[in-house]
Amino acid sequence: MPKLKPGTIIPSHEETTAINAGIAADANARELDREWHKDAKPASEAFEPETYAALVDMKRPRGRPKTGETKVFTAIRLDADLLEAFKATGKGWQTRVNAALRQFITEHPLGR
Secondary structure, X not given: OOOOOOOOOOOOHHHHHHHHHHHHHOOOOOOOOHHHHHOOOOHXXXXXXXXXXXXXXXXXXXXXXXXXXXXXXXXXXXXXXXXXXXXXXXXXXXXXXXXXXXXXXXXXXXXX
């Protein structure tokens, strides 16, 4: 069995039976078998070009939205207690490290 995310609710046997009975009783609900998939078409062929283009435009890209300023990956060695202190602040700790370094540079101009 695959590992589940914390908080995932698995229906009981009775709930699964009730769900399957409801599906079986619904004339519009059917399992999409090989026969159905044989006749399926890509959305680009199923819709008018304008409709398909509008649907594609609505699709959100995966991941975090792009920002004007891109970050650069780097590896840096830090004292263990310093790293743990930032990690202890929870999600976003790397952003806080970035902000702390930025504040330091503002307060202590380097090379000037």
